[in-house]
Amino acid sequence: MPPLPSELAYVPFVSVEHMMGLVHHLGIERVLIDLADEIETDFRRWDLFDKTPRVASHSDVGVIELMPTSDGETYGFKYVNGHPKNTKEGLQTVTAFGLLADVNSGYPKLLSEMTLLTALRTAATSAMAARHLAPEGARTMAMIGNGAQSEFQCLAFKAICGIDTVRLYDIDPAATARCAANLAGRGLTVVPCRSSEESMEGAEIITTCTADKQYATILTDNMVGSGVHINAIGGDCPGKTELHRDILLRSDIFVEYPPQTRIEGEIQQLDGDHPVTELWQVIAGKAEGRRNARQITLFDSVGFAIEDFSALRYVLKAIQGTPFFTRLDMIADPDDPRDLFGMFVRGGPGTNA
Amino acid sequence: MPPLPSELAYVPFVSVEHMMGLVHHLGIERVLIDLADEIETDFRRWDLFDKTPRVASHSDVGVIELMPTSDGETYGFKYVNGHPKNTKEGLQTVTAFGLLADVNSGYPKLLSEMTLLTALRTAATSAMAARHLAPEGARTMAMIGNGAQSEFQCLAFKAICGIDTVRLYDIDPAATARCAANLAGRGLTVVPCRSSEESMEGAEIITTCTADKQYATILTDNMVGSGVHINAIGGDCPGKTELHRDILLRSDIFVEYPPQTRIEGEIQQLDGDHPVTELWQVIAGKAEGRRNARQITLFDSVGFAIEDFSALRYVLKAIQGTPFFTRLDMIADPDDPRDLFGMFVRGGPGTNA
Numbered sequence: 001m002p003p004l005p006s007e008l009a010y011v012p013f014v015s016v017e018h019m020m021g022l023v024h025h026l027g028i029e030r031v032l033i034d035l036a037d038e039i040e041t042d043f044r045r046w047d048l049f050d051k052t053p054r055v056a057s058h059s060d061v062g063v064i065e066l067m068p069t070s071d072g073e074t075y076g077f078k079y080v081n082g083h084p085k086n087t088k089e090g091l092q093t094v095t096a097f098g099l100l101a102d103v104n105s106g107y108p109k110l111l112s113e114m115t116l117l118t119a120l121r122t123a124a125t126s127a128m129a130a131r132h133l134a135p136e137g138a139r140t141m142a143m144i145g146n147g148a149q150s151e152f153q154c155l156a157f158k159a160i161c162g163i164d165t166v167r168l169y170d171i172d173p174a175a176t177a178r179c180a181a182n183l184a185g186r187g188l189t190v191v192p193c194r195s196s197e198e199s200m201e202g203a204e205i206i207t208t209c210t211a212d213k214q215y216a217t218i219l220t221d222n223m224v225g226s227g228v229h230i231n232a233i234g235g236d237c238p239g240k241t242e243l244h245r246d247i248l249l250r251s252d253i254f255v256e257y258p259p260q261t262r263i264e265g266e267i268q269q270l271d272g273d274h275p276v277t278e279l280w281q282v283i284a285g286k287a288e289g290r291r292n293a294r295q296i297t298l299f300d301s302v303g304f305a306i307e308d309f310s311a312l313r314y315v316l317k318a319i320q321g322t323p324f325f326t327r328l329d330m331i332a333d334p335d336d337p338r339d340l341f342g343m344f345v346r347g348g349p350g351t352n353a
Numbered sequence: 354m355p356p357l358p359s360e361l362a363y364v365p366f367v368s369v370e371h372m373m374g375l376v377h378h379l380g381i382e383r384v385l386i387d388l389a390d391e392i393e394t395d396f397r398r399w400d401l402f403d404k405t406p407r408v409a410s411h412s413d414v415g416v417i418e419l420m421p422t423s424d425g426e427t428y429g430f431k432y433v434n435g436h437p438k439n440t441k442e443g444l445q446t447v448t449a450f451g452l453l454a455d456v457n458s459g460y461p462k463l464l465s466e467m468t469l470l471t472a473l474r475t476a477a478t479s480a481m482a483a484r485h486l487a488p489e490g491a492r493t494m495a496m497i498g499n500g501a502q503s504e505f506q507c508l509a510f511k512a513i514c515g516i517d518t519v520r521l522y523d524i525d526p527a528a529t530a531r532c533a534a535n536l537a538g539r540g541l542t543v544v545p546c547r548s549s550e551e552s553m554e555g556a557e558i559i560t561t562c563t564a565d566k567q568y569a570t571i572l573t574d575n576m577v578g579s580g581v582h583i584n585a586i587g588g589d590c591p592g593k594t595e596l597h598r599d600i601l602l603r604s605d606i607f608v609e610y611p612p613q614t615r616i617e618g619e620i621q622q623l624d625g626d627h628p629v630t631e632l633w634q635v636i637a638g639k640a641e642g643r644r645n646a647r648q649i650t651l652f653d654s655v656g657f658a659i660e661d662f663s664a665l666r667y668v669l670k671a672i673q674g675t676p677f678f679t680r681l682d683m684i685a686d687p688d689d690p691r692d693l694f695g696m697f698v699r700g701g702p703g704t705n706a
Contacts, residue, residue: 020700081459106434115685332468347373
């Protein structure tokens with residue numbers, strides 16, 4: 001019988017099944033609200049974070065990225081792929097997992113699935129931004145693009161912004177039907193629509209989340225009235241945008257991290273010095289958010305490492321005392337740190353050490 | 354009962370205990386020989402690899418690094434920390450884990466501990482380099498620095514280069530005693546020594562592997578005779594070197610990847626344009642290795658992502674059909690890739706889906 005690994009060698013691991021269990025246990029709206037608060041708290045202390053650009057490995061069919069960050073106490077990174085052609089093969093376009101580690105020792109302290117968690121944190125970030133940017137008293141949201149992210153967005157805007165009606169549109173009516181069915185009985189008035197114009201009738205908030213990797217024009221200029229808040233989350237990599245350039249020119253644009261958004265977001269269509277406001281500055285009271293009822297605000301969201309960091313730290317707190325994790329024997333931790341070989345030998349067959 | 358995750362959602366995971374079991378099962382010398390062959394094969398096709406520099410997050414007490422690479426079919430990265438002060442706190446200076454993924458889908462295909470695997474691949478790389486650089490018929494190695502890496506180095510040089518005698522020295526006699534005890538009964542003549550000079554008597558190969566994060570001089574110029582091969586593995590980060598500069602000036606220097614070694618290796622002491630030879634060029638027959646019996650060859654090794662990639666790919670092959678792995682439910686893989694929310698709902702309590 002080999003000796004048991006030391007306590008330090010174990011890393012808590014949250015599987016997909018455990019993440020689903022945890023979110024059901026806490027309630028998905030509670031989780032979205034808590035995530036929005038965690039992310040907002042970290043945006044407020046933005047300057048503390050080490051903001052490394054993501055490290056991408058591109059191929060003809062997709063990209064694999066590592067997104068690291070650190071607040072000086074905790075280090076985190078997310079592994080995430082993006083393969084638009086995967087859907088045709090019955091695979092997810094995006095899969096992800098993440099890790100937290102202790103900066104002081106370098107030892108990992110959490111490994112977690114992040115496919116589900118990324119959907120949750122993206123929706124929480126969108127709604128958190130809208131809390132600062134959307135018009136007062138907004139109750140109706142157009143949800144354009146009814147794929148994997150859509151239900152999470154609708155529920156986050158309900159829980160965090162008080163939206164009570166969502167108007168759904170997708171070029172694939174089956175996607176709209178599925179989204180509507182998934183949202184049934186959750187306290188939202190759900191209106192399936194046959195065009196994006198129809199979905200935007202009466203909507204104070206417009207969320208676009210379509211997935212084609214090409215310059216698309218989901219919204220044209222004449223479709224967007226004054227006073228709305230646009231939450232654009234589908235334009236998130238080079239060559240992938242959703243909004244007509246003229247809409248951008250009429251909007252006040254808010255972004256997560258300009259060096260990344262200028263490459264990946266809607267604003268890749270604009271000059272590199274087009275003025276944008278960093279969302280964290282609005283949250284920290286250093287810049288204005290919405291100034292009046294006629295202004296068009298646009299959150300050009302591409303996803304940023306700090307949002308993943310906040311989400312992972314929330315999960316690490318939330319699993320304490322629950323059965324929603326296991327412990328992985330993932331790093332060697334010999335009793336005598338200089339004696340790795342001795343640990344190996346004692347871990348072998350026929351020893352009684 | 355929630356539905357079971359699909360086959361695609363599972364990622365093979367090799368824990369520390371399983372890695373120890375696998376290496377015992379195959380035999381450590383067999384593993385070292387196989388790893389050397391895998392690494393040599395990948396060095397021969399060097400041009401195919403995406404050679405991103407490592408992504409480091411530094412703090413006052415250490416560093417956490419991500420080391421990604423890809424050969425166009427498989428993507429791999431290693432997480433590794435370096436915290437010299439950890440030993441005093443009963444922790445490992447270095448812990449590591451690694452991942453392989455399919456470039457075509459972005460789906461992970463192996464997660465593995467790499468603390469033990471890194472020790473094995475480092476030793477295999479050292480001995481593989483010596484196979485091309487050490488003098489003909491070398492039988493004796495001086496092993497200076499008898500810490501966590503030392504036994505792996507000695508066994509790799511025995512298995513891969515035919516070394517039959519190792520002469521051990523460490524400033525801490527207890528480290529030498531432990532290394533000697535760990536090597537007993539493994540077919541090596543082990544000679545504990547009281548000084549580095551003594552350890553080098555009759556040695557055709559000199560391996561230095563000390564751990565202080567400072568400019569140290571483990572070897573001075575007058576200690577090194579002509580014709581030897583020096584395997585310098587302890588100088589592996591900025592500010593950390595082991596050899597006196599004058600030795601470097603008398604040696605023909607071989608490195609893994611010059612942009613990294615000029616920052617991290619012994620050659621950080623030299624001008625940025627000091628001539629060095631890339632090891633892969635020797636292996637591929639594009640550059641000369643050892644030219645004569647009087648030449649001093651120096652392998653200034655800092656560790657490179659391709660070595661980890663080779664090691665992980667070897668592990669993925671080696672575990673097939675063995676009990677030395679488990680399967681982690683690490684990435685969400687819904688039946689319908691656009692219906693992540695539906696998977697979440699069906700994973701909840703009280704559903705029979």
